Amino acid sequence: MEFIDLRSDTVTKPTPEMREAMAAAEVGDDVYGEDPTVNRLQELAAERTGKEAGLFVSSGTMGNLIGVLCHCERGDEVIMGNLAHTFLFEAGGISALGGVFPHTLPNQPDGTLNLIDIQSAIRMEDVHFPKSKLLVLENTQNRCGGAVLTAEYTGQAVELAHRYHLAVHLDGARIFNAAAALGVDVKELTGPVDSVTFCLSKALCAPVGSVLCGTKDFIYKARRLRKQLGGGTRQAGVLAAAGIIAIETMSKRLGEDHARARRLAEGIANISGFSLAFGMPSSNMVFIDMAPSVKYSAQEAVAKLMEDGIKIGISGERRFRMVTHYWINDEAVERTINAFSRLAG
């Protein structure tokens, strides 16, 4: 059976154009900095994010980890949302490998952190306290429903952090989705921050990789950290070739995924027993709550949908997540809505 896989946009497979480019990619040893395709990808990523340099890394998790470790020493404190991917889903890497201490603040429903909360969390110089070194923002904010942070908010948060000598790292795993949703250039959202990671392998469809971007000095330091983590790869141009298409071509079509997410949300919200956890989606994620009137548990509901050839994610006791992407067409959306109607009985 051909599945409709809505569990994540990480499930996207490379497009035929990517596979061709991968086969034809010019390669070299990237640890020597000699892979022309990786170099081209890094320059393109830096240019798109408005930074001096970029570094190809194997995942978003690695990009965020290296980003945090570049900005912080052991014992330093990093401020981030209690729903931040770096806090929830990166296996505690910043603490395990960097001795960095997370200070979490409540994410607001719109994905932001209150500026007042950030200001209050910043430590003054005192021998009792860890040093506040970094603020991490996430755009789009995954666990807030794929919420989009505006350029205005980003600028305000960065201005506040810089006033207290904190750097700002942006987990921009889906920053191209955020830019598409707002109808702005990615640079407007990444320009103010000191460093940003974005993913090639989510909605942009590349099979592997993310890019970490920042100043030349920052990326020089990041390169050493990537080596320490065993992430220095050799003929990675075969992967970077897909990444270039991800940025140049696939970033232009994300509005389609967002429109399908809205249609899916609207269709399911009209079925009795199901409601939108975060209102209408602003990007490619749909979070649905299931009322007790529906006789299934979340696990049973997922198993039922699976029988209909539909895979979705569970993200709470009776909450589901669905993510639209390149391989989800209009028909898949309608089939999913119909399958939810059957669940409602």
Ligand code: TLP
């Ligand atoms: N998110 C995945 C899961 O890990 C939850 C998903 O399916 O959404 N930042 C953000 C905001 C992310 O959503 C993810 C992946 C990452 C970083 C990590 O990227 P990878 O998986 O490449 O390490």
